[in-house]
Amino acid sequence: MWRHEEVRIEGIYRADRRDTFVTRSMESAELEYGGIPGDLHFGWTKKAGAREPMYPRGTEIFNRRQVSVASVEECTRIAEELGIEEVRPEWLGANLAITGYPELSRLSPGSRIIFPDGAGLLCEGENLPCIQPGKILQQRFPDQPQLASRFVKASRGLRGIVCVVEKPGPIRRGETATLAICRSRAENES
């Protein structure tokens, strides 16, 4: 049922400025139910938006994207695809950046990230690309044509995952966490 992999927490970030979704680096954070306190996406509930077309826009719903996690390896692939130097996790609005699991965006929902002090994240699935980070990239690399629109296609399947805080607790940059990968029935039967 479960397969385990080790990953390194390369960065912890929070979107704590009123005018932008771009996150800023932190040494450590306290995961609480709802996410990282002070972060733009923190909360038990959220307002339904473009990603939840089954609800009228603005409806209060459960927040399943409390914490977003990016893979450093996938960020590198997006940068290569776009022909730019780098794509920083902060520019995607990521809360965590990890190395050691280059296929992060394909992590099966129901998988967990377990931290050394016992905190845990529950993977809710792939983070879907939106155009906003592309606009940030365009500001950073003004000489590159049409980065904003090219970003969505270039980052498809590489945007990392969204998670719910399953178990609160402290997390620190540089520590090693364990991925508990939920295997599908097909994998279990093979």
Next chain:
Amino acid sequence: MWRHEEVRIEGIYRADRRDTFVTRSMESAELEYGGIPGDLHFGWTKKAGAREPMYPRGTEIFNRRQVSVASVEECTRIAEELGIEEVRPEWLGANLAITGYPELSRLSPGSRIIFPDGAGLLCEGENLPCIQPGKILQQRFPDQPQLASRFVKASRGLRGIVCVVEKPGPIRRGETATLAICRSRAENES
């Protein structure tokens, strides 16, 4: 991204007796954040058990199995497999029973069940078989050999799904709900 199917709510149930997980039928219910008030599995959080081996047993964690949904068609398949007359959703501890989507247990995580009055459930994935319902079946059909142990194998991949309440609201027996099925990237690209 989304494919839609109509399903009928054949039953609504609650485990509201202290000594059993077996549920009892209700005409209607009010879905709240955390599940169906008064139900055994109601709550924002739960104690970690055998299904969450990544946490010490008894740890307080987020409750991702607030509401369990069974498919009438899959219950029939379990009964056929076991050679018994019927398997009632109540005996599985189900909170909802639906018809119209015979492959319910394979519903992709991230899919939704949307009710006519706006309430919504978020699919967290397959409900894993446990031995308890088998013991109930054994009591009901005492002449059938080893139902308790045979149940786990017979019900694998047929036990329905577990859900989080994404949008609170009333639900009623007999109404038609919409499945919003989250298509995988592979399906989207084909």
